[in-house]
Every structure is written in C-alpha cells, then in structure tokens.
Amino acid sequence: MERLEIHDLSALFSVLKQDGYQIIGPTVRESAIVCERIQSVDELPAGVTDIQRPASYRLAERHDNALFGHRLGPQSWKRYLYPPRLQLFQAARTEKGITISPPTNGGAGDLPKYAFVGVRPCELSAIGIQDMVFARGTYVDPHYSAVRARIIVIAVNCTDPGETCFCASMKTGPQTESGYDLALTEVISAGSHLFVAQSGSDVGKELLARLKAAPASAEEIQRAEDLLDRASEKMGRSVDTYRLPELLHANIDHPQWDELDERCLSCGNCTQVCPTCFCSTVEDVTNLDGTEAGRWRKWDSCFTLEFSYIHGGCVRATTKSRYRQWMTHKLASWVDQFGTFGCVGCGRCITWCPVGIDITEEARAIRAQSTLLSTSSKGEM
Ligand code: SF4
Numbered sequence: 001m002e003r004l005e006i007h008d009l010s011a012l013f014s015v016l017k018q019d020g021y022q023i024i025g026p027t028v029r030e031s032a033i034v035c036e037r038i039q040s041v042d043e044l045p046a047g048v049t050d051i052q053r054p055a056s057y058r059l060a061e062r063h064d065n066a067l068f069g070h071r072l073g074p075q076s077w078k079r080y081l082y083p084p085r086l087q088l089f090q091a092a093r094t095e096k097g098i099t100i101s102p103p104t105n106g107g108a109g110d111l112p113k114y115a116f117v118g119v120r121p122c123e124l125s126a127i128g129i130q131d132m133v134f135a136r137g138t139y140v141d142p143h144y145s146a147v148r149a150r151i152i153v154i155a156v157n158c159t160d161p162g163e164t165c166f167c168a169s170m171k172t173g174p175q176t177e178s179g180y181d182l183a184l185t186e187v188i189s190a191g192s193h194l195f196v197a198q199s200g201s202d203v204g205k206e207l208l209a210r211l212k213a214a215p216a217s218a219e220e221i222q223r224a225e226d227l228l229d230r231a232s233e234k235m236g237r238s239v240d241t242y243r244l245p246e247l248l249h250a251n252i253d254h255p256q257w258d259e260l261d262e263r264c265l266s267c268g269n270c271t272q273v274c275p276t277c278f279c280s281t282v283e284d285v286t287n288l289d290g291t292e293a294g295r296w297r298k299w300d301s302c303f304t305l306e307f308s309y310i311h312g313g314c315v316r317a318t319t320k321s322r323y324r325q326w327m328t329h330k331l332a333s334w335v336d337q338f339g340t341f342g343c344v345g346c347g348r349c350i351t352w353c354p355v356g357i358d359i360t361e362e363a364r365a366i367r368a369q370s371t372l373l374s375t376s377s378k379g380e381m
C-alpha cells in the first residue's frame, strides 16, 4: 500500500485531466454534497459533514479538515452512467419523408471519460448491480456500457458512516473489496493528513507509479485499518438478512403493508435517490410545427400509478401494493433475478423520504410480527 498526501491528490487530479478525464467528485452545492464536475481538490467539501436522519439532511462543520468526512448526498453516480434523461433517436420531416438519425448525445466519440473520485464502497456495489442490469444480461444498454467502459474509479473507504447507513449488514461496506482502480482511506491524526492508497487494477498501479507515491508505513496502514474496524461499529442501522427473501415472499399479506399504505405518499423520492433503481419510461417530444421530434428515455418510478398500466388498468392500484413491490423487489425478488440484493444499504431512501419511512424498520417489523423465520442467525442470506 502507498501513501498520498494532499499535494499528491492535487497531482492525481492533474494526471487525470491530462489523460482527458472529466473529474466528478463530491462538492457542496445548495446546502447539500453532490457529485458534480470539479476541477481541483479545493472544490472537495473540506471540513464539511452532513447529519442525516429519516426525512432530514443538513450540513455541519467538522472539527478537522477532512476532504471525505461526509456521507452520501442525494445524488449517486447513476446519474452519469444512466442519465435521468437520454435521447434515443431523433426524427425530422423532410420533403422526402421522415428521416431518423442518431441521438445528439449518442455517438461514442461524443461520450465523456469520467474519473469518479470519492466513490464509497456501497456505491461501488450499486454500480456492480447496475452492471448486471445494463451490461451483463441478455440485453445490453449501449449507452451505459459505452460510458461504463470509459470510467476510472477512485474509491474512498468510509471511516465515518451516518445514522441512516447500513452497508455493513448488506455486506457492501464500509471497505471496498473490488471494482475500483484506486481505493483511498483518509487518515487524519495530530499533525498529519494523508491517504493510504491501494490499487485495484493496472490503471490504478500506473497512477500510483506516475505520482511516485511512497509506501505507507506499517503504522499508517494500521491506523487506516483501525478506522475501518470502528466504522462498522458506528453504522447507524442494520438489516437482518437471514432468509430475508423467503421472509418477504411469505408475507405478501402482512398487516405492515396496510400500515405503510397510510404513511407512504407514493412520491417516488426513494426510487429517484436509490443508486440501484433502474425503471424508465419513453417519451416522444416534437417541436411546435411538427417538423422535428425526439424519443427520450426518462427515469420512472414503480411508485407511479401509470408505471403498472397494462391494457386498460393498473396492476398496482394502491400505495400499499406499490411500496410492497418496491421493497420486495429490493430485498427478495432481486435475489431471484440477479443473485444479490437490490439494496446496498446506502440509506438515501430513508433520508430523502419526506415522511421518514425507513426500509430497515419495515423489514424489522415484518420479521418481528411474522411467525415464520422469527429466529435470526448471523445475517446469512
Ligand atoms: S433501497 Fe434505499 S438504502 Fe437500499 S440502495 Fe436503495 S436508496 Fe439505498
């Protein structure tokens, strides 16, 4: 493992830019930490953290100058790999008839090369889950695959998880296991502020070599490991995953769904902030004189009534049925489909639900009131 100091991080940004990458990293915008295009280390949220609770998010000052001492903001990297709105093709009415042409943003040559800086372990797992959906199945999404193939990932391990985080119980954090080019652990102690860096690919190795990074000392590595051990213990929430898919499938008529029917607004916030949700719809847009049109793919949500509309009726007509569909997909049928949970424990749906519905509490309530599988083991799937 190597050590990087703050000036090495600036050098890393320069190298990435020289190689043609657009750097996307955490920065403060409008009272939130978001993933945006940044140019320098100075734009990282130094000394800023966030306090998150169900239906509550606010920024706060830290007592150190940590660059990654915050948790996840409302946006995930999904926004760049699977944009909220994407043109699929365009059409124009000409004297010869209708001509169809590729989207304005569709050519591979037009696609940016992104360097994602500050990707958290649970986020990396979420990207892995979206890879299964968009890039590894029978049907491959060409836009997702093209952007995905061009990214470089600088992950940052979580040393200070928040109240709504539960990645440890979902086994997606707080330390990265794979899928990164470079993984950093920020270590701040009296008089020193550095990153213990580990490469996870040839690209990452080459980056460290170009930065002439020095090896980390045994003491620095130990400090990083201690921080990560403590992070698991500080996790605000947890989900008991013991036979969870079986539990939910066996409880489709559980009274907890009626209780949720009373509280859930069907607003879809949880699906919009979720880094793994992938539902979309298609919309055609024409100009006013009808000479040009475009077909667009837009994020959709299983919480809308229209989403389940099939020839004359909506399959999921009640809020209860929509919440049940969403949660059962995340924690049960996703496992049947993809062999993994569809939830990585990022906690965003808890923070950004306007009425503070908490997926961990709902899972707990169903388990507690269920005669089936009420005795948990040690969180096995
Ligand atoms: S379901 Fe909630 S906690 Fe799980 S990945 Fe989605 S937003 Fe994060």
Ligand code: SF4
Pocket: 263, 264, 265, 266, 267, 268, 269, 270, 271, 303, 352, 353, 354, 355, 356, 357
């Ligand atoms: S669970 Fe919360 S965020 Fe999701 S649809 Fe219901 S009210 Fe909206």
